[in-house]
Amino acid sequence: MLHAMFHHVMHDMASSHATDSLATAHALPSYLDPQHLGPWGIFLQQVDRVTPYLGNLARWVETLKRPKRILVVDVPIHMDDGTVAHFEGYRVQHNTSRGPGKGGVRFHQDVTLSEVMALAAWMSIKNAAVNVPFGGAKGGVRVDPKRLSMGELERVTRRYTSEIGLIIGPTKDIPAPDVNTNERVMAWMMDTYSMNVGETATGVVTGKPISLGGSLGRHEATGRGVFTVGAEAARRIGLEIAGARVAVQGFGNVGGIAAKLFAEAGARVVAVQDHAGCVYREAGLDIPALLAHAKQHGSVAGFAAAEAIERDRFWDTPCDILIPAALEQQITAANAHRIGARLIVEGANGPTTPDADDILRDRGVLVVPDVVANAGGVTVSYFEWVQDFSSFFWSEEEINQRLTAIMRGALDAVWQVADDKGVSLRTATFIVACERILRARDLRGLYP
Ligand SMILES: NC(=O)C1=CN([C@@H]2O[C@H](COP(=O)(O)OP(=O)(O)OC[C@H]3O[C@@H](n4cnc5c(N)ncnc54)[C@H](O)[C@@H]3O)[C@@H](O)[C@H]2O)C=CC1
């Protein structure tokens, strides 16, 4: 009787939840809920868009929807006033089929697990798109570093590094700079990891100071890559860089250097927006002067040789090329129809939502997606890692030549796939990258 009831209950569960016994194996952990809003939900939609193009490899696609490893850590530190503060830290290794995890560390007050999961996943796609031998990973601490003293920032960095030390390492997972982290932070990370393992391990992070095993050209690499693919995409759609009007959101490592290179190539950078202000000058902003101002004041706000405009007006700025280089989900269905540019080059990770992608495509705006456009940083990080292993350092000229060749090659490959299959550059890039990742997975079998 009991056996019969049990059988009945089991049967009901099976029929109400799913149709076969694999259902349990496929049930997603709550933090992977596809309905999840935010960046991870966007990544899942992007994977769904590419799946029909993956042929036999599509049987592995579920791998991409589940990060391999997620670590959430408590980061307690002594504040300068004697109190103890706790910050939440994350390191997510999305996929390691093609090599060790690789991706930056973000310090920002709004960092969430969903965001770090998506950023890690985009690293898997990006690293495969430019064919560097890495998987994808990313880290973050939910802290506003602008409110920390230098000592507090160092203590957060060192404690976070010790906590994630369990899973990082030169052949396991190699962090790098992202929003609000830089060479200084990388030096502390390298030193903390090295102290904990008992030897100097320069290869544990990239984006280090040159004098500590960093690479020439890494500081500029992401902005340089944005410029390289932006200029090449512009050429392909018949848009002349000399005289082109450029609008840039985010004026840090990526946006600042991209703006400088576009201006040096004769473009007019007409608008720049950062976290605290937005400036406009129809004749073109003096970028070296704006960079100096932002360095001194922490923002473009208050720059005298320009008109200060309301933040939201940035999206209406008449321009030919738009470079989002700040945070995710900036170009949405709410503003995509207002953008006047013919070309968008994504310096930031995840700046455009899938519904905005569709609007832009319908309007004939070309989007060079993050997973190609901003891959210059990780490409030179790869060079740095190789140089650290061999203790043999290359000239900046050699680095920039190799970077340019890889960026142009990657754009060319995805352009061809987009043409052949009639898809956007983003979907084309996901096709190329997912094929590489899933083929590696297929060849290796279940472990990675
Ligand atoms: N640093 C790197 O090598 C790489 C960075 N990226 C991506 O590029 C983007 C920017 O990163 P970084 O330049 O490194 O960071 P950063 O910390 O050097 O600069 C960030 C810039 O964004 C601005 N910003 C922040 N919040 C904003 C908001 N709500 N509205 C407008 N502007 C805002 C800041 O004021 C600052 O100018 C991020 O999406 C990052 O993931 C992508 C590839 C590599």
Ligand SMILES: O=C(O)CCC(=O)C(=O)O
């Ligand atoms: O240089 C790296 O390893 C990664 C940089 C990064 O975080 C990114 O490309 O988004």
